[in-house]
Structure formats: C-alpha cells, structure tokens
Amino acid sequence: MSDYNFAYLDEQTKRMIRRAILKGLAIPGYQVPFASREMPMPYGWGTGGVQVSAATLTPDDTLKVIDQGADDTTNAVSIRKFFKKTAGVATTEETAQASVIQTRHRIPEEDLREDQILVYQVPIPEPLRFLEPSEIETRKMHSLEEYGLMHVKLYEDIAKHGAIATSYAYPVKVEGRYVMDPSPIPKFDNPKMEMAAIQLFGAGREQRIYALPPYCEVVSLDFEDYPFEASKADHACDMCGATNSYLDEVIMDDAGNRMFVCSDTDYCASRRKAGHMGAQAAAASAALKETAA
Amino acid sequence: MYVAVKGGERAIDNAHAWLAEERRGDLNVAELSVAQIREQLSLAVNRVMAEGSLYDPDLAALAIKQARGDMIEAIFLIRAYRTTLPRFGASEPVETADMACDRRISATFKDAPGGQVLGPTFDYTHRLLDFALAAEGETPEVARGDARTEATPHITEFLNQEGLIQTEVTSEETPGDLTREPLELPANRPLRLQALTRGDEGFVLSMAYSTQRGYARNHAFVGELRIGKVAVEMDIPELGFAFEIGEIELTECETVNQFQGSKTEPPQFTRGYGLVFGQSERKAISMALVDRALRWEELGEDNLGAPAQDEEFVLYHSDNIQATGFLEHIKLPHYVDFQSELELIRKLRREAMENTTPVQEAAE
C-alpha cells in the first residue's frame, strides 16, 4: 500500500477531521458535523473510529484495537491489520503500552493516563434519536438545552418497569450542558468516562465527531430517588478471580452450564500472569495436582 | 477447562482465501475478463459508475469482477477508491443540449426537431429468454446508417418559448459537494440532486413509484429522455481558456409535471430533473419524479406526509453504502451489550415475580 498516504487518509482530510476534533474538545459532548469519507471497510463497521484514529496517529504511536473488550475479535483484528498496512505503526495488546486505543463497545478496565487517547466507534451519535427521529428537531433541542424528553423517557421506564430500562449506551450529561450518547458501552463503564485520557468519538455513517477533554465532568442521567447504578453480573471472573471487571457469560455445554470471564482480555491475562486465579482455574489446577500426585 | 477462543486472524485469512476460490468458480470454465464485463455487461457498469460517483468503465468492470457480481459491493469498492483520488478542480457544467444523442424520446409530443430516436432500448423487446444467447452463437450483422448530425434542442425549450413551463433558476454559484461536506438539513436542490443521482436505484425507483400511486402524485410526463455523449470541459487558469478533457455518456430526463398557478401568476407546468452517468434510464426517470416530489415546499404545495416529500427520510436512506454498512453491522459481536440486557431483564423479572408472590401467599 505504498501508494497511500500515512494512515490512508490524505492530509487535507486529516486536517478537516482534526479541526472537527478540536472543536469537539472545546465544546465537550457537542456533536460536530464532519464530511465522513468512504473507507475500505463498510459504514457501521467502525469507519468513524478509523477516521479519527487515522487523523490522530503519528508514526511514533503504539496502537491497540479492541472490540467487545478483546483484541482478537475479528473486526478488531481487521482494523489493526489495516493500520499496520497503511501506517506501519507499532501495535500492542497491552493497554498500558498503547498510546492510542481504538475501541468498540468497552472501556478498558485499567485506568488510562494523560498521555493516552481513547477512540470510540459510535453507531448512532444522537442520544435523542429513538425519541425524536428528526435530525432537524434534535439539533434544535441540543442548542436550546431542551432535554425534557430524555427525562420523560426515564420517568416512563420507572413507571412501567420499576427501574430505568437502559443497560448500555446510557445517556450522560457533560460539564452540565450537553447530553451525550457514550456509544454502546455497558452502563457499568459509564463512571470510567471521568478519566485522565482524551476521549474521541467518531460516527462515520452519521457524520459526527464529539469529544471529552481529560477530567471532564460526565454524569449519568437519573432521578434522585432512582440513582444510577453501574451494575454488572454478580460473579467473579472464573479465570482470574476479578470481582470488579465486566464479565462475558459463556455457555459451556448443552445443559446450559455457564461460566463468566473478563470481557477485557488484556486485563484478565495480566492478572493471571501476576498469579491471580479464578474458581475454574483453581479447580483445574487442583485436578492437575491430584493426577500428578 | 475453558480456553478463550483465539485465532481470529487465521480465520480471516482463510475466509479470504476461500472467497477468492469462490470468485473464480469452476476452473474448467473460462475466466471472465474485465474487458468482457465492460463490453457485455455495460448496464451493470453504468450503475456502478453512477452510484460510485466515478466515471471509469474499466474500474467499474474490475469492481464488478472483484465483487463477484454483487453490485453494492462493487459500488463500495469504487467509492472507497474515489476517496483516495486527488482533485485537480471542477469542470464546466456539461451542455446536454449539445449531446450526441444515441437515444432521444419524448412522451409529450409526437414529433419534434431531432426526432424520436429509439436507440438501443429494451423497451419493445418481448421478455422471452433467448436460448440462442446461451448457445453463444455469432451476433448478426446490423444495418449501418450515418451518424445523426441534426440539432436536438431540449423539448422543454419549446414549452418555455410559450411560457408554459416554469423557468429553472440559474445561478453562477458553485454548488456544494455532497462528498466533501456533511449533509445538513434543510438541503438545497443541488445537494438533493447529488444524493439522488448516487442513491440506490431500487430505493429511488420505489420512491418514484410511490408518487405515481398517489403518495404525493405530481402527474409526471416524460418531456424528454436523452442518452448520449457529452463533452467535459475544464477551465485551465494557466492557459486562460477552457478545453475538452474527454467525453462521457449521460442519461438526462426532464419531466413535465402538473401545473401551478395563483391569483397573480397564470398557471405553468412544473419540472423534475434527472441526470445519471451512462445509460441508466430507470434511474434518471425515477430521479426526476423524486426531485419533483421534494420540491413541494418551494412550489407552495401541501405537505401530504408522503415519504417521497420527506427530505430527511429520502436523503438519509438513499445511500446504499451507508444502508448496507449499518444493516450488515449487526452481524458483528454485540455480546457485551446483550450481556447488559440479560442482567437487566433478569433483574426486572425477579422484581416483578417478588411483587406477585405475596398475593399468592395470602390466598393460601
């Protein structure tokens, strides 16, 4: 791919995207329209995140790409390969080693630092979209700070289900002004959004970029008497024993037996390397000891 | 002992290898050449150029081959390629009045200067599968004639002379480029036309059809449909004049639609416009009908709530690359979010059942 510019996009396009990013950082949570380019992967498969990463990467960066928290899911592999080919940057699976992390649907468990950038892939950037299908209307609502409809939805949830019925893409209020969709991360991840790293959000098909500067105030919407809960499955990781990480539920056999494993594969691997063991790992190791004895 | 599923990279490589094998098919059958596609499947090539927004029949043919005949895949390849091309500038607007028409028909007049020229059309064929084609015999010699040289002015010009049809507003302003700026609403007519010409043919066809069936009917007549080559000229500042850099084949359709009038203005016919790369009739006519439907507001018509009148609906859903990308993305893993939903629904069900059991106990 020597005919292509560094990270595929031409310099003009990168400049345009960077301007949008800067505007997004200056107005946290505000959706900046940008002229999304057609990329070699389909819209809906991360073109927004890829364009943001392409505009952000420098030859000295180290890139990590995850999907559902894992480095080895097919789309993460595909995107990482794309940047290896078009940018030649170093890549890593270790969160601590990466300077730019592109993610789909998860925030890494490990705290991020001031010298890191987290790039989110966003399918639908508009938090009000399913309440109000018209883009003209929703842009007006944001500019006039008219978010009553959002709270009405939460009210209706409680009236119907006894609880707020949103478990992912849980809307947040940024710096007390804009209501934002954090992308389809589980609500468990919402508190992590107050972090030291820069967070950039790219929606290619919908042509929007938004951003959160470091240490931004990000508050999940709720009611005083129905406060937001960052909940997860009530288990520990069966591999590494972690009790505070988001878990994948894996079906083991026809009888429906299941186990729970950290969704963040790097986090789990580093814990296991450090000697932590979860219930299943401990059982397996005990079984081995028995047979050896 | 559970071992996390690994090997995503190998899976992808093997999938691509198998894909290449399927693309080639039975090795005992001759391989398709790009030239064959370009020559013998030219209407497919036209569609890929139109929706890919790139006029290059060879590239379009290659895309079709690489995409195994999946038109939207082929269009995607062309769009992605187009993104990487450097831009030198813009051409002058093409002069369709000077088109060397291979095909030119009008439904509004029996005859007009330039004549009714059928051209290479399927229109009057009988749709009977031709098994002689399967036998791949020789093509019969076709009678030859002289190339048409007569002037072929636009039919709408004649209506215009009498003042019967609304004049289109001309402007010296350079229209915005849909592929370089984010689409923001309300969109002006140039942007709408750009979206329609590269919009999915099926979608634009269905929208046009809906207007004919009464969802904001605008009584369209095909004033003119012309297909042929036009010159593309570019102004070179260093030279100080414009010169021809090539020619392209275009399909242009002008519809004559129901007339409008008011207390102060006598009635006039209104217009719809379609312009598409290559011979793409169905698309050009559909485009003209939808263009006209979207003009309801500037023409002082009522918003009947018809889908074809809804600018946001039409423009946001006409791009098949956006559409298929988002549609097909649901194949990607979504198990993290699904896990959250599982937890939520389990919790809600637990609470709902806790609320009902006390009543049962009291009954016992």
Next chain:
Amino acid sequence: MTPLLKVENISKFYGRRIGCKDVNFDLYPGEVMGIVGESGSGKSTLLNCLAGNLDPDTGEVLFEMRDGTMRDTVTMSEPERRMLSRTDWAFVHQHARDGLRMNVSAGGNVGERLMAVGARHYGNIRDEAIDWLGRVEINETRVDDRPTQFSGGMQQRLQIARNLVTGPRLVFMDEPTGGLDVSVQARLLDLLRGLVREMGLSAIIVTHDLAVVRLLANRLMVMKDGHVVETGLTDQVLDDPQHAYTQLLVSSVLQV
C-alpha cells in the same frame, strides 16, 4: 397596577389578505380576555401571533417578566421565548392531541414541564402529577395510562393539567371546548373557571361560542374580517351590543 401584557398594533397579512389588523389591548393580572368571531375573523391568527407561534408583520407584544421588566416577545430570541412557553406561558390547543404526547403516559405528560425546568425526584414528580390529575378530575389510577386510552374530554383536561403544572401566569386557549359533547363542555368550563380563579391566572381565550366567554371572560373583543369591531366588558357587550355585527352574533345564538 401595571398590565401583565400590552398588545400594540399587531397586524398579520397573508399576501394581500388581512389575517388581523391594528389590534391593541392591555391585559391585567387575573383578567380573562375573550376574543370572539366566526371562522375567518382572524381570531386564531391573532392568538398565534400573541403566543409566538406566528410572526406578526407589525406591532409589539410586551410581557411583564418575573423581574418586573416589560419585554417585547416578538423580538425575543428563540431560546428565551421557548423558555417562556415552558414556564410563565401556557397554550391549550383546540385538539388535545396537538398539546399532548400521545405515546407518553398521563403522568409523564404532566411531569414533563417539571422535568424540563429541573425536577429530578421521580417520587415527587409523580406525586405532583397525580395531584394535578386530581384537580382536573382524572382519577389517580389513570396516571400510567396513555392519552389514547382517554375520552376527548379527559384528554382536554389532561392537556390543561400539563399546561398549568408549572404555574404559568398567562394562558392562551384556542377553542378549548371545541368538538366536545355539551355536557362535557359544561364540566370543562366549570373546571377552567375554578382554576383561573384559584390560581389568579390571566387568560386569552379564542372562541366562536358566546357561552364560553359569558362564563369565563371578564372582557371581550369581537372580530370580523381581521378587524376588531367592538370591545368592552363581557356582560355589557353581550347584553347591549353596539356594532351591527355583534348584534347579529348575539341574536343568532339559539335560546334553548
């Protein structure tokens, strides 16, 4: 006492057709002004110009803000005007569906304005919504039902509750009893009269029904072909009409 609303030289044209022309009046706190006329009189145009739904071609609509200053709402910025219509102003539509969210529960409809101005306690919002539903005679058991499950009269009462929950000082009403059965109309008018008095509301009510103004309005403006032909105290105008058109209107009302 200073007027709550000063309307000065409001005119609206549709091309060469007059919507309404040279309308002037003052409205004091606690006062209800009725605007009557037949279809085409310009009364709805006038109401919409006053409420900010239409831009008048001339004139000013001066409203006394909470800090005591008089502001022209015609030239106010859109954010300010939208805030006004969520707090100090209310608009009751003729068709309840235009003033309600039909796919949101009754409680949600009433609670929305509270949430729009910052209420964040679900229990309190719900309690206040239930309280208001009671005041408009909708049973508390209906709080989670959608307006689609309500009768026309109930929908209209719900619309009123939704509008009044933030304690507006000025209410615009467009044919509030239009399309309702006679007995339902009577009940609604009674309710409105009670609420207006209780809350000290000022209101501008547009209607073609003289019975409505007789019951609710202190003052009356009669409109014909876009012009105001007569104004005065309701009882005076209805009992002793001066203008020929007013006389025609009054005499046309069937006495049952």
